[in-house]
Amino acid sequence: MEAARNKQDVFQAIADPTRRELLSILGDQELPLKELTGHFAMSRTAVSKHLHVLADAGLVQERKVGRETRYRLNTDPLFELKRWLSYFDRFWDNKLSQLKYYVESDSSDEQ
Amino acid sequence: MEAARNKQDVFQAIADPTRRELLSILGDQELPLKELTGHFAMSRTAVSKHLHVLADAGLVQERKVGRETRYRLNTDPLFELKRWLSYFDRFWDNKLSQLKYYVESDSSDEQ
């Protein structure tokens, strides 16, 4: 971890299961570190580090309120992922096209 | 690396930029290791290891032909990614809904 300061990329940020879990816990609610830590079998410090990695990737925003630090989800960086994935759509499209062809040919003696 | 044998997950597999590059090079063409290595400034062995990580995640399939090993892309495991991403769609949908509302309300004194 060690929160490789300054703009971590989103692919790396979501590579860790704990971080993915954090993102899903932070649905649309803003939650403080203590609350988030409750969901995991690891120290508060560890969770905090994960959150900083997410923050570096822009996937989470933090806000200090009194003595607690609250985190909320920001899905914007996930667009990059979506875009990356879309590159491979054409392969699925090919498969679907082939399937479509197969179905429409409607003859069991062809393949 | 060290190709953590047996079913690596797709999130981790795509976390590395070299591996993402490999996936895009392997568009719909099947290519041997030597050819793939040519695209990178690292040893054949290193590229081979990356390919094995991809293979463990099911993103690549290998086939021995003569003295070379040829690799081809398999996008199926990316469905998991797509599915995971779709969970967050509702947040984008919210934003779009809000934007829609904002636009349709058509009054500059609201926000």
Add this chain to the structure above:
DNA sequence: TTGACACGAAACCTATTGGTTTCGTATAAT
């Protein structure tokens, strides 16, 4: 049949990652 080629396996090295514990500090509660 003798090289050259394409590769896998293994040993090894360094930096990074994911975790911990300890300590200090600002804020809230009594």
Add this chain to the structure above:
DNA sequence: ATTATACGAAACCAATAGGTTTCGTGTCAA
């Protein structure tokens, strides 16, 4: 005023990741 709470920062540690070099082996070419 004192204590408890919520946290950040830093030092530290073991395991993993990404890379290398070396060596052995099966396959193709001369």
